[in-house]
Amino acid sequence: MKVYNSLTKKIEEFKPVDKNRVKMYTCGVTTYDDCHIGHGRSLYIFDVIRRYLEHKGFQVDFVRNITDIDDKIINRAREIGIGWKELSDRYIAGYKNDLKNLELMPAVFEPRATENIQEMIESVEKLIEKGYAYQTETGVYFQVRKMKGYGSLSGQKIDDMKDAVRINPDEKKKDPLDFALWKKSSDDEPGWMSPWGRGRPGWHIECSVMSQKYLKRDTLDIHGGGRDLIFPHHENECAQSIGLSGKKLANYWLHHGLLTIEGRKMSKSLGNFVTLSEIFKKYQANVLKIFYLQAHYSSSIDFSWEKMEEAKKAYGHIAILKDKLDNYLKDQGACAGKKLKAEVKLYLQEFNQAMDDDFNTSRGLAALFELISQANRKLAGDDKNKKDFLLSCRQVLGTISAIFGFTFSQNKISGITEKEINSLIAQRNQCRKNKQFQEADKIRGQLLDKGIILEDSKEGTIWRRK
Numbered sequence: 001m002k003v004y005n006s007l008t009k010k011i012e013e014f015k016p017v018d019k020n021r022v023k024m025y026t027c028g029v030t031t032y033d034d035c036h037i038g039h040g041r042s043l044y045i046f047d048v049i050r051r052y053l054e055h056k057g058f059q060v061d062f063v064r065n066i067t068d069i070d071d072k073i074i075n076r077a078r079e080i081g082i083g084w085k086e087l088s089d090r091y092i093a094g095y096k097n098d099l100k101n102l103e104l105m106p107a108v109f110e111p112r113a114t115e116n117i118q119e120m121i122e123s124v125e126k127l128i129e130k131g132y133a134y135q136t137e138t139g140v141y142f143q144v145r146k147m148k149g150y151g152s153l154s155g156q157k158i159d160d161m162k163d164a165v166r167i168n169p170d171e172k173k174k175d176p177l178d179f180a181l182w183k184k185s186s187d188d189e190p191g192w193m194s195p196w197g198r199g200r201p202g203w204h205i206e207c208s209v210m211s212q213k214y215l216k217r218d219t220l221d222i223h224g225g226g227r228d229l230i231f232p233h234h235e236n237e238c239a240q241s242i243g244l245s246g247k248k249l250a251n252y253w254l255h256h257g258l259l260t261i262e263g264r265k266m267s268k269s270l271g272n273f274v275t276l277s278e279i280f281k282k283y284q285a286n287v288l289k290i291f292y293l294q295a296h297y298s299s300s301i302d303f304s305w306e307k308m309e310e311a312k313k314a315y316g317h318i319a320i321l322k323d324k325l326d327n328y329l330k331d332q333g334a335c336a337g338k339k340l341k342a343e344v345k346l347y348l349q350e351f352n353q354a355m356d357d358d359f360n361t362s363r364g365l366a367a368l369f370e371l372i373s374q375a376n377r378k379l380a381g382d383d384k385n386k387k388d389f390l391l392s393c394r395q396v397l398g399t400i401s402a403i404f405g406f407t408f409s410q411n412k413i414s415g416i417t418e419k420e421i422n423s424l425i426a427q428r429n430q431c432r433k434n435k436q437f438q439e440a441d442k443i444r445g446q447l448l449d450k451g452i453i454l455e456d457s458k459e460g461t462i463w464r465r466k
Contacts, residue, residue: 001056001356004298006230006253007153011358014252016221022053022060025211025250027225027233028110030067031091032076034275035098037288037303038226038259038266044289044405045256045297046224047104051403052355063214064107065207066092069114069200074189084190098276102285103407109214113206117192120201120209123244124181124194132243133181135196136172140182142204145175147239153253154231161231179236181205204236208249212241223250227257227298257300274303286319286406287312293361293404314369318401321372322408323464324379324455325394329387344392347371351400361404368400379457416450425454425461 001014016022026046029039043064050060068088077084092112099106113120124140127133133142144150144158151158161177180202185191191198212218218241225234234253241249261272279288290311295301340348347367354363375393378386401408424443431440444454451466 002358003252003254004358005251006255007248007250009155012252016058017217017219017251020058022058022222023215023217023220024050024053024060024222024224025063025065025207025215025220026223027207027229028064028066029091029095030070030072031088031095032070032073033091034277035095036266037274037276037279040098040102040276040279040288041259041292041301042226042256043099043102043104044292046254047102047405048293048361048403049222049224049254049297049359050105051405052359055399055403061215062105062107063109063111063211065210066095066110066112067203067206068092068112069190070203094277098280101276101280102288103405105405111210111214113201113210116206116210116213117201119213120205121182121192121194123205123209123240124201127181127240127243130243132239134174137184138172139180139184139199139202140196141173141178142181142236142240142243143174144177144179144239147243149242150239151235153238154235156231179204179232181240204233205240207233208237208240208244211237211249212245218245218247218249220250222252222254224254224256227255230255254297256297257295259301259303261303263302279308283308283312284315286408287315289405290315290365293365296358296360296362298358315406317369317372318397318406319408320464321375322394322397322401324462325375325390325397327462327464328379329390329394340395341389341392343374344371344389344396347374348396348399355403364400365404368397368404371396371400416447416452421447421452421463425463428454429461 002011003014004010005012024046026042029035046062046064050062053060069084073088074084077087080087124133127142128135128140131143132146133140135141151161158177181204182194182196182199182201184197184199189200191200211220211223223234223237238249241247259266261274264270264272266273287308288311291303291308292301294311347370350367350370351364354360354367357363371393375390375397378389378393383389424447428440428443431437431443447454447463448466452463453466454461454463
């Protein structure tokens with residue numbers, strides 16, 4: 001299995017520190033606003049990567065943080081006239097609801113920054129002791145030029161960074177590039193007591209501390225996030241962590257591309273800011289997932305409502321086949337104990353090859369749709385010995401769907417049981433036998449009103465969800 005490592009700028013074979021265990025950390029949300037579809041892509045991409053690693057046999061210790069103290073939170077709370085904690089808690093609740101609707105696996109740990117202030121204070125003290133940090137009247141800063149190799153992750157020379165870095169106004173900083181480890185708080189700002197007075201942590205130290213604390217290791221296997229975080233956030237994480245332990249923070253850095261809307265950056269001022277809650281009013285989570293999967297995670301992806309409609313149709317092919325297989329094979333057990341049919345196994349091998357190549361989900365998705373086409377041809381054909389083939393198809397469909405996080409939970413039937421469906425189908429078949437076609441059509445319409453579509457095949461009538 002190979003991955004593109006942002007640190008080395010190369011495709012590399014993936015080898016975790018522990019042979020069968022992966023320590024993985026991703027930067028989570030800053031809770032000052034609703035989660036949008038860009039956040040959704042980040043959350044989903046690393047969920048798929050985690051699922052695939054587990055499919056390959058690794059145990060994955062997955063940590064994703066919540067930044068619940070930050071200048072953005074403080075400023076937004078002032079704007080709308082509420083307390084910073086009330087604001088943060090409100091958006092944490094919304095974020096957790098989005099996670100639920102996205103149907104992602106829970107992180108092993110999802111710590112809040114405010115739960116780890118003491119450890120951050122201790123880390124800042126160590127950086128001062130080691131000569132990497134210094135105090136001013138406004139806080140504590142990391143001395144960038146003291147860190148040899150600073151800029152290696154972002155590929156920048158230190159003298160070319162001034163235009164890109166977010167510079168904090170402090171005339172007593174030794175260098176404009178030096179970044180805040182600890183910020184002193186005014187009376188109307190949140191703060192915690194520290195050796196440098198009442199204050200709060202800088203953004204970058206939060207992730208360094210939480211990743212190493214909860215994964216119990218100085219050097220992680222994977223650190224992930226959006227490409228927009230490479231500089232300065234991840235670059236500064238690297239510097240802090242090397243300063244603290246003398247070791248690099250992560251062996252593999254994975255960064256996903258950004259999301260645009262009809263070619264433009266998402267912005268509330270442009271009126272093209274799409275939240276996850278808006279999406280879920282119109283589409284199942286699986287439809288959004290199909291949209292995300294169509295581009296390689298490291299590439300940019302452009303959103304449009306037309307593309308969501310295309311993704312809806314694409315997902316429909318998956319859901320329809322699943323229902324057809326479940327109905328056709330309803331008296332058959334799983335394929336447990338049986339070898340996959342060789343011609344079906346090829347599709348799983350094609351999928352694995354795609355995902356082994358830096359988690360190429362678009363190629364993996366293509367393999368899934370090739371399987372769907374073959375299964376549909378087999379279902380429609382006259383081969384009387386096709387059950388073993390279709391059992392293998394169902395198993396491979398289940399395997400790939402689980403890796404892509406298709407739960408099918410939103411396909412549940414409302415207001416009718418499977419027993420009642422089969423009973424109505426039997427009544428309809430009897431009506432057709434008796435040439436009572438109007439009565440048969442009424443039953444079909446009755447089921448359609450409940451979201452059940454009937455399909456008459458050579459093997460008899462099968463049903464699927466609308």
